[in-house]
Amino acid sequence: MKPLIGISCCIKAFGIFGTPNHAASDSYVRVVLGPVNGIPVLLPAAGESLAPQILPRLDGLILTGSRSNVCPEYYEGPAHAEGTPEDHARDATTLPLIRAAIAAGVPLLAICRGFQELNVALGGSLDQRIQDLPGRIDHSTPADQRLARIRTAKAHGMRLLPGSLMASLAGGTEVPVNSLHNQGIRRLAPRLVAEGWAPDGTIEAVRVKDAPGFAYGVQWHPEYDWESDALSRALFERFGAAAAAWAARRHMAQAAE
Numbered sequence: 681m682k683p684l685i686g687i688s689c690c691i692k693a694f695g696i697f698g699t700p701n702h703a704a705s706d707s708y709v710r711v712v713l714g715p716v717n718g719i720p721v722l723l724p725a726a727g728e729s730l731a732p733q734i735l736p737r738l739d740g741l742i743l744t745g746s747r748s749n750v751c752p753e754y755y756e757g758p759a760h761a762e763g764t765p766e767d768h769a770r771d772a773t774t775l776p777l778i779r780a781a782i783a784a785g786v787p788l789l790a791i792c793r794g795f796q797e798l799n800v801a802l803g804g805s806l807d808q809r810i811q812d813l814p815g816r817i818d819h820s821t822p823a824d825q826r827l828a829r830i831r832t833a834k835a836h837g838m839r840l841l842p843g844s845l846m847a848s849l850a851g852g853t854e855v856p857v858n859s860l861h862n863q864g865i866r867r868l869a870p871r872l873v874a875e876g877w878a879p880d881g882t883i884e885a886v887r888v889k890d891a892p893g894f895a896y897g898v899q900w901h902p903e904y905d906w907e908s909d910a911l912s913r914a915l916f917e918r919f920g921a922a923a924a925a926w927a928a929r930r931h932m933a934q935a936a937e
């Protein structure tokens with residue numbers, strides 16, 4: 681029985697009338713059908729009431745990347761600069777969903793925006809334009825960069841914590857990663873342990889230290905690299921194995937009811 685993997689959606693305005701839609705990139709569906717070996721289930725940005733209704737039916741949760749940004753009101757940050765994309769419906773859905781998934785032990789993998797949501801959901805904060813901070817590199821890609829091979833190319837190295845899961849999956853403590861973000865962790869949430877850093881100290885990978893199940897976040901985009909990158913593929917395979925084990929337990933519990 682393949683695990684059901686929830687994929688967080690954003691609100692996107694499509695079409696000539698710009699009507700709101702719930703959307704997620706095909707790259708997340710493909711990675712769930714590929715190395716995760718699960719069944720993708722798109723989760724609409726339907727607000728906090730979604731979590732208690734959908735989590736009992738899921739075996740894993742992927743919090744996706746997005747150009748939109750977590751609203752600063754969730755971490756006492758300054759208002760975003762004019763024109764910074766936000767997605768209030770997504771925030772209202774994913775932040776409680778993350779807390780509920782971790783509490784229940786549902787395997788969770790948070791990617792880029794999702795990584796930032798994980799940190800905020802657990803009490804951390806964000807810097808909004810790390811490229812403007814002294815000593816920091818530009819981790820973003822131009823919004824008009826239409827060439828995916830350039831936009832998603834390896835952008836900087838990442839140092840991994842020796843003995844960490846990430847280091848074991850990578851087979852070492854130095855790996856290159858892509859980089860498509862302006863924001864980054866400012867105050868690390870108390871329940872998170874950093875396992876990877878960019879050369880400028882930007883946190884690139886975290887583990888939820890007291891989670892009953894698999895609960896990791898990454899600032900880079902493994903869904904763009906898994907077909908060629910050992911760490912990205914191994915991360916999805918490890919997440920998929922955790923979800924498959926969760927599915928087996930869930931179905932056994934249902935059979936015993």
Ligand SMILES: N[C@@H](CCC(=O)NCCCC(=O)O)C(=O)O
Pocket residue numbers: 744745746747748749791792793794860861862863864
């Ligand atoms: N908006 C946040 C998070 C960045 C992020 O998730 N980027 C994904 C972009 C998707 C794409 O362009 O393919 C930030 O800027 O830090």
